[in-house]
Amino acid sequence: MLSRLRAWREQGWTSIDADAYAEAWQRFGGSVATHPQVIERLAGLAGIPVRYLGWLEQGELKAALPTWGRHLALAKDVLKQQGKRALFDLGNAEVILPLAPDAQVRLRHRARYVSDLNSGRVSTLREQPEGLALAREPEQYSKKFRYNQRREQRLLEEAGGVIRPMQELSAGEQAAIYADLFQRRWGFEAPGKAQLAEVFTLLREFMTGSLIYLNDEPVAIQVLYRVEAPQWISVEYINGGVDPQNREFSPGSVLSFVNTQAAWAEARATGKPLRYSFGRADREYKDRWCNRVPVYQV
Template identity: 45%
Template sequence: MSLLAKWQTRHWQPLTAGQYEEAYQQWGGSFITHPEVIGVVSSLLDTPLEFSGRYQDDQLIAAIPVWENYVAGSKQALKKLGKRGLVDTGNAEIILPIAENAQLELPYKAELISNLHESQLTNLKDKDKQLCLAKGFQLGGYSKKFKYNHRRELRLFQEAGGELHPISELSADQICEFYLTLFELRWGFAAKGASLMGELLSRLQKYLVGSVLYFDKRPVAIQLVYQAESEKWLSVEYINGGVDPSVKEFSPGSVLSFLNVQEAQEMADKQNKQMRYSFGLADNEYKDRWCNRVSVYST
């Protein structure tokens, strides 16, 4: 660490993995900052993971997973450390374990920091980047027409012989095979992080949620959707998906998105938590039908 970085972090102290996990459970976080998730990603990338804490009056008020002088898991860190594209965790929203009423400067670099931290982190920079968070099924969410149209798509798919099964029924190897095959069928090139995908899915399988669509007993649509729970919200990251173009007449990608968002909403409602279901960066107009745009920040 440079002298400048050491000076900037002078009020921060090393934490153990156990202390970080306690902070996450107390104050929450997102999928990418979940203790087990960032541990797995760091291991696969062969990148040393450390934890740093900010104290005030001898009380911990913030805990950060760290790669060198970056927030671990951030896209900026992956790029600067030469690890970009090796694993695919999407353009994940960064929510950090920070005490609700804390105000502090974050001395570690990161992008896509959640707007939940607007009043907590004093050195956030607005670089006009936005994430797309699903509107959901609560009041003010999807319109009656939107829900009717997508339920109709689902009904037509099922009437034609289509089936849907929980992704939890599949092994990690099956998920990997189906995803890589359907992704390449849809896009014409290999999925990001393909070489480490099997290992990533095997170690993070319990965080995968959603359904897989079948037609004529073969998988035709799959999405990688990860979910991590916090005290007040569910952090859901829709990474990417694959679709067999031969059944495009049934809009399987749209059907699957509807099913997966609906499942997450039902779980959030059951647990009385906010749903933060991210479709990633606001980089495609189709996402505006599904999502509201929210600002994210850098340091």
């Protein structure tokens, strides 16, 4: 029975190796959640092997898929089933599968937050009720909004605020600061707190953005991962933490402004579009920073 179900699910797909999957990602593009090294390292941490599949037409690879059983690899449902629910946190990351521009495939593995970029090439996708929040281009903010953000940043810096790159900190320092500020902001522990330092070590080369100090104490941090595909740059804003005692200086808002502006500047310097995802479009503050775009599921 199990093999019959798998045969139905994988109809049209062929088993490929990790190198072939990585090659497809480098050719066709993808996102943080489908990057070959992100998949390999986090799946290794979870101890759950990845089965890679390819869609071939006339012997040519047109699409590739990383899977955990009937789900895409790194799926929260699989972690939960295996008793590893909070092992790592990728939020509700945009899933861009490596598909050739002319690919036409069937996807029968369970998947959520599949990108609009894949929608015309996968026949089995249906739109999710909730959209995805993608950061607006700088020019799409009103002049008043940009003025207010720059003013908040100036006031914060005049009060002793310092903006530091995340990469200046060790993974252990990043984990300790994030866990502390997340707890202060939300009143409960950060997901995967026990493994944060290990996860940040594994994903260190992908971590980007800055954090904010006030009077030598960290007051705002955001966990951002960045990957560069041939056609675009993908940034995932996973989660963040802010010290509520410094709300008067709006450090969280200042950090969103600093991080998004820096990402846009870098993407434009490379001549590539930027897909800077805030995850599910489920909070009012995301509407201030983002456009809602369709997202799909199987």
